[in-house]
Amino acid sequence: MVNVGIIGAGRIGQVHMNSILTRVPNAKIKAVADPFLSEEADKKAKAAGAEYTTKDYKDILADKDIDAVIICSSTDTHSPISIEAIKAGKHVFCEKPIDHDVDKIKEVIKTLEGTGLKYQVGFNRRFDHNFEAAQRAVVNGKIGAPHIIKITSRDPEPPSAEYVKVSGGMFLDMTIHDFDMVRFLAGCDAEEVYVQAANLVDPEIGKAGDVDTAIITLKMENGALAVIDNSRQAVYGYDQRAEVFGSKGMVAIKNDSDSTAVISNEDGVTGEKPQFFFLERYMDAYGKEMVQFIDAIENDTETPLGVEDGLKPVLMGLAAKKSVEEGRPVKISEIEF
Amino acid sequence: MVNVGIIGAGRIGQVHMNSILTRVPNAKIKAVADPFLSEEADKKAKAAGAEYTTKDYKDILADKDIDAVIICSSTDTHSPISIEAIKAGKHVFCEKPIDHDVDKIKEVIKTLEGTGLKYQVGFNRRFDHNFEAAQRAVVNGKIGAPHIIKITSRDPEPPSAEYVKVSGGMFLDMTIHDFDMVRFLAGCDAEEVYVQAANLVDPEIGKAGDVDTAIITLKMENGALAVIDNSRQAVYGYDQRAEVFGSKGMVAIKNDSDSTAVISNEDGVTGEKPQFFFLERYMDAYGKEMVQFIDAIENDTETPLGVEDGLKPVLMGLAAKKSVEEGRPVKISEIEF
Amino acid sequence: MVNVGIIGAGRIGQVHMNSILTRVPNAKIKAVADPFLSEEADKKAKAAGAEYTTKDYKDILADKDIDAVIICSSTDTHSPISIEAIKAGKHVFCEKPIDHDVDKIKEVIKTLEGTGLKYQVGFNRRFDHNFEAAQRAVVNGKIGAPHIIKITSRDPEPPSAEYVKVSGGMFLDMTIHDFDMVRFLAGCDAEEVYVQAANLVDPEIGKAGDVDTAIITLKMENGALAVIDNSRQAVYGYDQRAEVFGSKGMVAIKNDSDSTAVISNEDGVTGEKPQFFFLERYMDAYGKEMVQFIDAIENDTETPLGVEDGLKPVLMGLAAKKSVEEGRPVKISEIEF
Amino acid sequence: MVNVGIIGAGRIGQVHMNSILTRVPNAKIKAVADPFLSEEADKKAKAAGAEYTTKDYKDILADKDIDAVIICSSTDTHSPISIEAIKAGKHVFCEKPIDHDVDKIKEVIKTLEGTGLKYQVGFNRRFDHNFEAAQRAVVNGKIGAPHIIKITSRDPEPPSAEYVKVSGGMFLDMTIHDFDMVRFLAGCDAEEVYVQAANLVDPEIGKAGDVDTAIITLKMENGALAVIDNSRQAVYGYDQRAEVFGSKGMVAIKNDSDSTAVISNEDGVTGEKPQFFFLERYMDAYGKEMVQFIDAIENDTETPLGVEDGLKPVLMGLAAKKSVEEGRPVKISEIEF
Known part of the structure; x- marks a missing residue:
């Protein structure tokens, strides 16, 4: 105990x-x-x-x-x-x-x-049933060598400008999860980051000095390319999808909904929206990460996500910020020195 | 030529x-x-x-x-x-x-x-890409021995009462295609038919002496069971699906739509309705049946659907009518004598 | 408390x-x-x-x-x-x-x-997120007046012949859940039942005097027709789907899977099988029914499923058995007297 | 005539x-x-x-x-x-x-x-039922102002190194269609292009001086961001998808398959692969572009795609090439002057 x-x-x-x-x-x-x-x-x-x-x-x-x-x-x-x-x-x-x-x-x-x-950092999405299944497919060789990793990560609602000011910016606050996911799915670290970003959702976010929409391209150490697309506001809900494409195939994961119900009527064939809130979508993942943390203590094994796994996405986030500021691709090594 | x-x-x-x-x-x-x-x-x-x-x-x-x-x-x-x-x-x-x-x-x-x-009867659906793929799966053993065959067949709009009067009734006019499809997917003939039917769509159809909604259960010669559900009006379009379930799996076919476009917004995740009109849905099948008819003549081979294939669904339709009239399962042998 | x-x-x-x-x-x-x-x-x-x-x-x-x-x-x-x-x-x-x-x-x-x-009977599926969503669509008028209710209910693995002997037979043991679901989705009771059944999965089940495959047609008190298809063995997992078709549209629910992951490769585009085990699929529903039972006690309100709701599916099951024995449609009133 | x-x-x-x-x-x-x-x-x-x-x-x-x-x-x-x-x-x-x-x-x-x-250039994909439906959704305001346009475009099989040498390179040969599609879906021209590319599919392509895998980020004149991912080899078929995400929602289009058949068995739930060949996928689009060309002549109206529409994607392709060569984002204006 x-x-x-x-x-x-x-x-x-x-x-x-x-x-x-x-x-x-x-x-x-x-x-x-x-x-x-x-x-x-x-x-x-x-x-x-x-x-x-x-x-x-x-x-x-x-x-x-x-x-x-x-x-x-x-x-x-x-x-x-x-x-x-x-x-x-x-x-x-x-x-x-x-x-x-x-x-x-x-x-x-x-x-x-x-x-x-033991030290574990809370990148809960690694324990999500969908992301786990995608990574398992990669690790098990189902798609061959990864060539392209794609992450779609869009929040349902933008944060307040107040929050934006203290958040460290979108890349360190929101995209940081996606940076972790790219590492998880690629099975290696990023070498270089390029960001094309904009302030399209809420002008207040722009005034607070941040962006709210971005396409982030990454070159990974294993040669694969990765791309993240972010928005601070997807009106249809919390959009959390991924795709890994490789030499032997592709694995893709979709959003979770509250039910599989689909209504067909004169207006079309309509299913439920993605779950709206991150706690709803990732509640099970929060439970699983805690189970693994306690198990690592009890059994004296490695935690699934060490302190290095907490460092790497921050480096990627800082490179992303620099890329936006300087309008050019930035190497992780420029950040880490 | x-x-x-x-x-x-x-x-x-x-x-x-x-x-x-x-x-x-x-x-x-x-x-x-x-x-x-x-x-x-x-x-x-x-x-x-x-x-x-x-x-x-x-x-x-x-x-x-x-x-x-x-x-x-x-x-x-x-x-x-x-x-x-x-x-x-x-x-x-x-x-x-x-x-x-x-x-x-x-x-x-x-x-x-x-x-x-050469004689060929125009059951065009056998040449539809979806029904063909389902039957191919059955024939190729992908689902093992068929146990349950399910057909959903619903028209987008009910016919006029005028038409209903001369049509021979729903079973000989509309369900007859589904009877052919059951034979096609089961790979054998029906032995017995039971119908539970109702007049739920248009009272005029009832006044014309016909039904517009039905569940038709069939016992097939190979021991499989089959069920057809019919409606004269599906407001969302022409609903033409099927499923064959067997000892080793199931094959299911869905409707065709005009495009794969799906719109996600505050109201849900909405795809297109099934194609509305039988000519639109089966235009390609009409072409393919004609190709095969002409080829059978040129090459002196069997047509894919002979005159016997025209007879059997009529027997099933007559058995269905009798089942509604008498409120009991009716054997095909009672019709054919 | x-x-x-x-x-x-x-x-x-x-x-x-x-x-x-x-x-x-x-x-x-x-x-x-x-x-x-x-x-x-x-x-x-x-x-x-x-x-x-x-x-x-x-x-x-x-x-x-x-x-x-x-x-x-x-x-x-x-x-x-x-x-x-x-x-x-x-x-x-x-x-x-x-x-x-x-x-x-x-x-x-x-x-x-x-x-x-307070008395509550344990038809847990009413609390399943999918079945709940289907029923909500019906109650909220999304599909108009129900015309056709379809339930697919197939177990992943057949029970032992030993169990079959003491189970009361498939209709009272397995289909009883589906009978409850038909009542739930139709919003009324059944009037008449007709069953076409067979022993296709395991000859031992036949020797034990039971069937393992069935198509069950029901006439509901509101005029709607219903059909259940059952099998004791779906090799791909626990198959639990439903569809309600009505004057203004249709609601359909699909199976749950462990993840949304889909792998595309040379063999096709492959998603996960339905969850295999009823405890896995309905675990959340078991929790919700218990919440509602305790709430009904605390707040002195009606339980969601009273003792009458326990009786009705048994009547339907007994009518189904009689229908198989006598090869004819059986009215619920013949059972209840 | x-x-x-x-x-x-x-x-x-x-x-x-x-x-x-x-x-x-x-x-x-x-x-x-x-x-x-x-x-x-x-x-x-x-x-x-x-x-x-x-x-x-x-x-x-x-x-x-x-x-x-x-x-x-x-x-x-x-x-x-x-x-x-x-x-x-x-x-x-x-x-x-x-x-x-x-x-x-x-x-x-x-x-x-x-x-x-009249002059019309043959970007046939604009006439494809899926891309047309996506663009119609954008034009009709179904998704609000476009923020992110995503194109997935992957060929089923790589070209020969011989062909690569005379093709002008992947961006002018293959991606050129995707550049046109970005313009079509965004409703405006691109301002800047950044490419992260690699040679992952076939070393011969690299020896011929070309890349075979790329992530291309674009900044559009209306402020939207766009991203194209390309591969010269998707083993599962011709992968042609798109997504437009905007202030009020998202429209996404999927691949076409030869049928809707899905087989569920012990291995999973498997649908058909995307159609493999561009002629198969776009045959209908080839017909529609010709109809519109002839109609424009007969009715003396604008062709749907003028000679300017032939120029713009070439500019984008040349900017893409320069971006790879120089490892930096390149403005279209750098190419055009």
């Missing part, structure tokens, strides 16, 4: 609480910390079996009975709390991104070295 | 003219007969290369240069003209049904015996 | 335990009874928070703190334990079928009358 | 002959010219009603009775014959590309100016 402390009890914190309660029998939520703990979150924490809640995450780090922490506090705290937690001897599950600053992620990496502690 | 005379220059007659002109290089339309030849049909006949048109089909039967006739006159004339044509030494392509009267079809069979002439 | 006792801790009993634990926060499992309680089930019961387990369900009925029982013991005990439980003042959730004997179900109905206790 | 001369009687020339014969009643093939006229082509020409065949296309240009020419000779002759034909007072249908040299296309434009003659 792994004792867990949850740091950050917002939306995602509560998702993880619920996952552990209902799907991870070998873990127990011992404590929940949040400086602005809502009454609802407090109630959920207690219902989930937490022995105590606290405003100060340091209480959790100091708790000798706690084996692992789940960091779902605000993005700017991810890397410092990761470092403190590792120093306190805790295994860490950290929401993405670890940091927008490469040096800070590297500090986490250095701190972790030699400790034997 | 096969010289052809067309008897009946209505809608279907003109379809066959066009097929021969554009798709059957080894046939030539020599003459067209129709007692009420429209100006349009006359023009089409001439454009299709007909040397003459006539009001009297007997002119065609008397024409020594004509090898084959295509009978697309009114249903009640199919069997008598067939008989006359055979006696005149012509190969015959006859639209379905040959007759509603079993004895008259048997007379055609008797007349044909020993003549060496 | 509703205190629940579970009677029968086999496969389905354990599903309900898990549903209550993870999805029904306003219910608590107080005790679990099973004459042959397995070690695994005992462990699960304890993990689910049960205060005690027992071999004798009467312990549960005698427990004053228990408000409701969930009966998932063997079929022959459903009606007697229902009656005892009602007499002991417990709300009852009973797995299907309540009984194969109409009189015994009627006794349950009589016992329940006037008690104010 | 428009009298037509066909210049070039290879594969495409014969397609146009057949289209005119079977689908364009208001055109007549008067003559066919080909320096290496095959016996088969000669026979077809005669069967199509040609009064004469000749080795010298100048005979056709000199023929006073011929109103229009269809140029389907080798690519290097397109622009010179276009110019001669215009000077001879003939309407011109010219296969794509008009030329690889921008200046030569501009000469055609200049020659055409003020003549009142």
